[in-house]
Amino acid sequence: AKRNGGGQTSCYQVGMKEAVAERHSLESDMRIAMGRREFHLAYQPVMTLCDDRIIGYEALIRWDHPVRGLVPPASFIPVAEQSDQILAIGRWVLEEACREAATWIDDRHVAVNVSSVQLRSPRLLEHLISALTTSGLPADRLEIEVTETALIESGEKVSEILTAIRTLGVKVAMDDFGTGYSSLSHLRQLPFDRIKIDRSFVANAMTDQSSMAVLKGVIQIGRDLGVSTLAEGVETKGQLDLLRSLGCDVIQGYLIGKPTRIARQAMAAA
Numbered sequence: 647a648k649r650n651g652g653g654q655t656s657c658y659q660v661g662m663k664e665a666v667a668e669r670h671s672l673e674s675d676m677r678i679a680m681g682r683r684e685f686h687l688a689y690q691p692v693m694t695l696c697d698d699r700i701i702g703y704e705a706l707i708r709w710d711h712p713v714r715g716l717v718p719p720a721s722f723i724p725v726a727e728q729s730d731q732i733l734a735i736g737r738w739v740l741e742e743a744c745r746e747a748a749t750w751i752d753d754r755h756v757a758v759n760v761s762s763v764q765l766r767s768p769r770l771l772e773h774l775i776s777a778l779t780t781s782g783l784p785a786d787r788l789e790i791e792v793t794e795t796a797l798i799e800s801g802e803k804v805s806e807i808l809t810a811i812r813t814l815g816v817k818v819a820m821d822d823f824g825t826g827y828s829s830l831s832h833l834r835q836l837p838f839d840r841i842k843i844d845r846s847f848v849a850n851a852m853t854d855q856s857s858m859a860v861l862k863g864v865i866q867i868g869r870d871l872g873v874s875t876l877a878e879g880v881e882t883k884g885q886l887d888l889l890r891s892l893g894c895d896v897i898q899g900y901l902i903g904k905p906t907r908i909a910r911q912a913m914a915a916a
C-alpha cells in the first residue's frame with residue numbers, strides 16, 4: 647500500500663510491525679513452554695517398498711500452546727533458530743525421541759531433525775552420546791536428519807562432524823533433498839546413509855517432466871552410491887507405484903500414516 651500523506655504508516659509497515667511483534671510473542675512463550683511441558687513428539691512411519699515393512703518413524707515436534715492451540719513447527723522452529731532456543735529444544739527432542747524409541751517393542755529406528763544451528767554447536771556430539779546413554783537406545787536405531795541447505799551453510803567442518811556422528815553408529819539422512827544448491831557435488835563429498843527426496847518432486851512427478859527427471863536421477867544416484875533413497879510426502883497409490891517402479895527404497899507420507907502421538911503400526915497401503 648502507498649502512503650496517503652500526512653506521515654501515516656503504510657499497510658506494509660503495519661504488516662512488518664505485526665510480524666516482529668508476533669515473533670517476539672512466540673519467542674517469549676517458547677522460553678516457558680518447555681517447563682510447562684507444552685511440547686511433545688509425533689511419529690510418522692517409514693515403509694520399505696520391497697516388502698512393505700515399517701522400519702522406523704520420523705519424530706516431529708508439536709507445540710500445544712495454551713492460547714494459540716497447536717502451533718506448526720514451520721512457524722516456531724525458524725524463530726527458535728534465530729534466538730538460539732533451538733539448542734535447548736533440539737536437545738529435548740533428541741532425548742525424548744531416544745527415550746520413547748527405547749520402549750518400542752521392535753528395533754525400528756527413530757529419525758530426529760537436527761537444525762543447522764545444532765550442527766554448528768560443538769556440543770552436538772556430547773548431546774547425542776548422552777541421549778543414547780540415558781535412554782539405552784542402541785546407536786544404530788537413531789538417525790539424524792540434516793537438510794541439504796544446513797549442510798552447505800555449515801561449511802567445511804561439517805564432513806568431520808558427520809563422520810564423528812556416524813562413528814558412534816548413528817545414521818545420517820540428508821533431508822529435503824533437491825531444494826538446496828549444488829546437490830550433486832554434496833552427494834559425492836558428504837558421508838551419509840540416506841537421501842530424503844523432498845515431497846515437491848513426488849507431488850509433481852506425474853505432471854511435471856523435470857520433477858520426474860529429478861526423482862529418477864536421485865534414485866539412480868542413490869543406487870550408485872549405495873545410499874538408501876526415501877521419498878517424502880507420498881499421498882497416493884499412484885505415487886507409490888511409480889516410486890516402486892523407479893527402485894526407490896523407502897517411502898513416507900500420509901498414504902502410509904500421518905504423524906501420531908504414539909508410534910504405531912501403519913495400515914498396509916500397498
Ligand code: C2E
Binds near residue numbers: 760821822881898
Ligand atoms: P520435514 O522434516 O521435511 O518433515 C516432513 C513434514 O511433512 C512434516 O510436517 C510432516 O507432517 C509433513 N508430511 C508428511 N507426510 C506428508 C504428506 O504425505 N503430505 C504432506 N502435505 N505433508 C506431509 P511438520 O510436522 O509440520 O514439520 C514441518 C517441518 O518442521 C519439518 O519438515 C522440519 O523441517 C521441521 N521440524 C519438525 N520437527 C522438528 C524438530 O524436532 N526439530 C527441528 N529442527 N525441526 C523440526
Ligand code: CA
Binds near residue numbers: 759791821
Ligand atoms: Ca525431516
Ligand code: CA
Binds near residue numbers: 821822842844
Ligand atoms: Ca523433509
Ligand code: CA
Binds near residue numbers: 822
Ligand atoms: Ca521440509
